[in-house]
Amino acid sequence: MEVRDGETVKTQVEQASSRILEMMEIKGKVTDVGAVTVRCAEYDSDEEVYRVRHPWSVYQVPVSDMENAMDRLRSGLPKEGWEIVKDGVDGSPAKSPQIVAESKGQEYAVDVRLLDERKYSDDPSLIEVTVQSACYRVN
Template identity: 80%
Template sequence: MALKGRVTDTGAMTMRCANYDTDEEVYRARHPWSIYQVPVAEMEEAMNRLRDGLPKKGWEIVEDGVDDSPAKSPHIVAESAGKEYAVDVRLLDERKYGNDPSLIEVTVESACYKAK
């Protein structure tokens, strides 16, 4: 995104995948994080850089527009070339949300995998 701001330190987590036999150990890794303390105009430019840059890095943008929240936040969902990973990126603008600071929320998620 080429942004300089503060980044949350949430760390990655794993969770069981739904729709699998309960005896199987099938998981997915998920890593949510955000960047904030950046002017909204710079965040909008970063979203545009993602629209241009993700396909150049082998990612397919599968959704691009606004989410279904009342604020209609800009939203991009992309999948890696082999579909091993997906990323969900949203720009949450404080002018539409009230007191919360503006931020770009990013969630990277793996495909389901069997534990060994």
């Protein structure tokens, strides 16, 4: 497992998130609490093994614009060095459209879901994005 500087990883994850938002070419409100460092659950709790997660959403946009943004990701991610490893629906009852991609070196992954308010009773439509790093040891 790679030894990396946590602040560098956090910066790179946030840069990847920004680039994904640019690829989507969508105008709406964006939630952004910033990237957070979390322990990798698959490793012993005594080990100093972490990953950086950056969850955010785009909302207050017509669903048709969100669908177009997902299409732009389908074509744009591979051009930017990402491999789409899943393009279908998630496991929710609404079967929301989902794209999962990994960066070429697999240092990063992105999970994008379109949550359509027509399939949910109370929640507004949004595109939910989570960019995360691979697990790493701190230096």
